[in-house]
Amino acid sequence: MEDKWRVVAVTAVAPIAWGATYVVTRHLLPSDAPLWGAALRALPAGLLLWALARRRPRGAWWGKAPLLGMLNFGAFFVLVYVAAQLLPSSIAASIMAMAPLALAGLAWPLLAQRPTVRWAIGAAVGLAGVVLVVGLGAGSLSPAGVAASVIALLSSSLGAILTTRWRDETPLLATTSWQLTAGGVALVVIAGVVEGPPPRVDAAGVAAYAGVAVIATALAFVCWFTGLRHLSAGTVGLIGLLNPVTGVLLGVAVGGESLALPQLLGILLVIAAIAVANTARGRGRTQPPPGRPRLITTAASPSPSSR
Template identity: 60%
Template structure:
């Protein structure tokens, strides 16, 4: 198999992740109960984590017990709850599109925590992306729920912080193993809170059970495996560009299946968000900072731009 064919194969594998994540908004909004976000998040994280643990067959040791809890809350626990709420409060296309700013937010957070100072091009990308997001949210027909917008943006910030901390604490452990620990930690905390706050689990119909299973297995366990595979075989900038399929999928499903519509300004906002991410992806290559002998490896996060 030629190098071009190999690259395309990994591109297709990686694309499974953002496409499934984009579809999650539609599935959550139309097939899962709106009044059980904690149970919805727990039933997504915990089964996926257990499934990945069966694959990894490895338990955390030492400091990773604490790291797994912190990252589990940021990357999966709080994030999944907020994404669940955003999917119920916002149209599918809007909920997915706001998350398109992830590479920009990642670059901002990586500056103080990883010492990766944004370039002038990154500053332009931030400005363009923010303008696009404002147009996308503010120009919606019928108005956008302010709470939904705030929830979606909060989810974006928390997940970006989790991604940067994951990079800061990165070591030679398998990604499947560390991801399973985070999912289990986040899912266990969600389960305990869901029992106290929301009571018994929501009634499950055939359609909702299928939706829960699809999100846990496909949009979480399988998606993260594909995403990590892409990060191992493709450049971060290539993977980040493939990630644009997330909002694109959300918009397509929202318009095609949910009867949603976009105004001209919103379409322009989407174009600006895409341009912002492409600007970020075109940033010049910068060397990875080499840590001290006893320090953690500092690598550029997947959303930040690095060839």
């Protein structure tokens, strides 16, 4: 159980970092260059991880990496960037909190991971918490922003499930770096054609881009994929509910957004949901899909204590 909670803690780094990106993007990055915003997030992160992994794709990964790169990073980052500019931080983050349903729904047919009763209870409690978190003072919402968030959710969920289904003995650091690099290269080309030269930003903007690339991308996605390798997809999705909690708290602290008592209750329900889902006996590790080999941890993967 202790090892499981270590994996949960590592996985939680991802949604917390992602929740913070909504505020950073909204207040520190240019709103008129979403393609460059996504490219400058993905490519530096991919190159950083590739330098650490020191391994090139082999065999089928030459085809899998670009596809996963577009699902997990290319299309996803553009849509999230657009949503962050069109929606309040709490709303944009909370739409992505539907990840437990999307991940569990896709994991059932693709990974043979059937949702448990305990997971369903946790999902119900967590989603109720999300409703409380964002159910007050939302005001009018941009339909384009909502659509961008929903499509981003579906794209990233499918990418996460396929990343888990196609896993092998290849180190996690390497597969993550290939996906980020492939998605980033595609984004740079598209951004150059559609938006022209990269946007000019001040020192705060440069620091914001660097933080998003290193912390909210390179580190966060390694933590996220670590969770997907060792926990069920539905459980990882529930941990993702920390995304809107972070978005709301930072929106209050930095963006001047309001926080009411029901929202505080909602945050407590989200935390309770994660606890409920992760106290099930014998559910600490995800079994590989039928016909798939078990992961063999290598020196290039995150440390055993984080697995």
